[in-house]
Amino acid sequence: MRFVRLNRPKQEAPADPGDQITRITPVYAYDGDLYRLPDWPQRRSAERELGRAHAADGQIDTLTLQTGAVPRFHELEDERLEELARIEDCTEREVQQARAEFEAQKIRLSESQRAFADARKALDDSQQRVTELEQPSRRPGDGRPSSIAISGSHWPVVRRWLPAALLLLLLLIVEVPILYQVILSWGDSVAMTALLAAGAALIMLVAPHMYGRAFRAWQEHGSSAKGRWLLIGVALTWLGLIVAVAVLRRDALVKPLVVDGQEIGPTSEGVGRLPTMILLLALLIATALIAADLGRRMHNPNDRRLRELRAKRDTEARASATAQADYQRDTGYAESVAQYLQAVDRRRASRLRQLDSGYDSLATAYLGGVVEGLRDPEAASWAERIVLRRRTTRS
Numbered sequence: 001m002r003f004v005r006l007n008r009p010k011q012e013a014p015a016d017p018g019d020q021i022t023r024i025t026p027v028y029a030y031d032g033d034l035y036r037l038p039d040w041p042q043r044r045s046a047e048r049e050l051g052r053a054h055a056a057d058g059q060i061d062t063l064t065l066q067t068g069a070v071p072r073f074h075e076l077e078d079e080r081l082e083e084l085a086r087i088e089d090c091t092e093r094e095v096q097q098a099r100a101e102f103e104a105q106k107i108r109l110s111e112s113q114r115a116f117a118d119a120r121k122a123l124d125d126s127q128q129r130v131t132e133l134e135q136p137s138r139r140p141g142d143g144r145p146s147s148i149a150i151s152g153s154h155w156p157v158v159r160r161w162l163p164a165a166l167l168l169l170l171l172l173i174v175e176v177p178i179l180y181q182v183i184l185s186w187g188d189s190v191a192m193t194a195l196l197a198a199g200a201a202l203i204m205l206v207a208p209h210m211y212g213r214a215f216r217a218w219q220e221h222g223s224s225a226k227g228r229w230l231l232i233g234v235a236l237t238w239l240g241l242i243v244a245v246a247v248l249r250r251d252a253l254v255k256p257l258v259v260d261g262q263e264i265g266p267t268s269e270g271v272g273r274l275p276t277m278i279l280l281l282a283l284l285i286a287t288a289l290i291a292a293d294l295g296r297r298m299h300n301p302n303d304r305r306l307r308e309l310r311a312k313r314d315t316e317a318r319a320s321a322t323a324q325a326d327y328q329r330d331t332g333y334a335e336s337v338a339q340y341l342q343a344v345d346r347r348r349a350s351r352l353r354q355l356d357s358g359y360d361s362l363a364t365a366y367l368g369g370v371v372e373g374l375r376d377p378e379a380a381s382w383a384e385r386i387v388l389r390r391r392t393t394r395s
Contacts, residue, residue: 035086035094038083044362048365059071061374065379120324212291
């Protein structure tokens with residue numbers, strides 16, 4: 001960029017992406033002008049009125065115009081010299097102020113450039129980490145998120161785990177009649193009925209599901225020996241509860257039912273106690289294992305890590321865009337200050353030209369007012385000669 005080339009050697013230009021931003025038009029350009037030219041239209045109108053008044057008062061006549069000595073011209077020349085001195089003084093102060101502003105802006109630009117480079121580096125680091133993490137998990141413990149977290153689509157996982165979910169549903173369908181018979185058997189005890197229902201839901205579904213999630217977290221992040229023994233202890237306690245529930249159910253199923261005061265045969269009539277116990281244990285263990293496996297496979301802790309990294313990347317992208325806008329704005333403003341300093345001579349020359357032209361127009365307007373006030377064709381002729389002679393002298 002132009003500003004960078006003006007203030008830093010080419011070989012020292014940094015290679016970071018912050019220096020390769022797209023140049024934009026400065027939001028606002030530096031304006032350090034302390035001098036403003038007179039309002040020429042208003043001054044010309046005033047000079048014309050003054051010429052009429054001088055002609056009407058007799059301060060100037062045709063004879064004066066013949067001599068070419070117009071007193072008002074000397075006054076206008078003195079004003080022009082005063083304006084020239086003001087131009088020089090204001091221009092010098094403008095240069096000093098612009099140089100001070102330029103040095104201050106270089107400091108601000110350096111800060112905004114550093115902030116942009118830091119924001120861009122943080123964004124690049126986060127983007128690299130997100131890119132590395134956006135690879136689907138192939139095995140537990142590989143540190144990768146699930147395909148759901150990466151793509152946002154649940155269909156591949158649904159298609160993969162639909163058979164297991166259907167099997168779990170089938171086991172539950174088989175389990176419901178058994179649970180119903182058990183509750184009927186303990187129907188006289190509300191507390192026992194509630195305990196059996198809650199225990200079945202907890203041991204068969206909720207607890208296995210939560211255990212599967214904890215086991216997957218251990219697979220991904222590892223654990224101390226104490227943590228591993230805790231998982232083993234929880235599994236053994238879980239197995240003990242399953243056995244206890246199975247025993248209660250077996251007793252309820254082999255116990256004769258009483259309906260309307262009449263005793264009928266047990267639900268498991270024709271099946272021994274041991275086969276019933278084995279069937280109940282297999283049903284409970286299979287249901288719990290499927291629930292635990294679904295929890296283990298469908299709750300990858302790396303999914304949360306990916307979501308957090310994506311959120312962090314989006315936040316840093318917004319911060320980088322803001323820092324880039326600040327850097328571009330400071331760069332454009334610094335360039336406008338540099339261009340202002342480079343245009344000092346052109347601005348001074350332009351002011352001098354406008355000043356000379358403006359005072360010439362004032363003198364011409366004054367003569368026009370004099371001619372209008374004298375109403376003398378000869379005065380108009382002499383005034384025209386005076387104007388022509390002044391233009392020839394200045395050129």
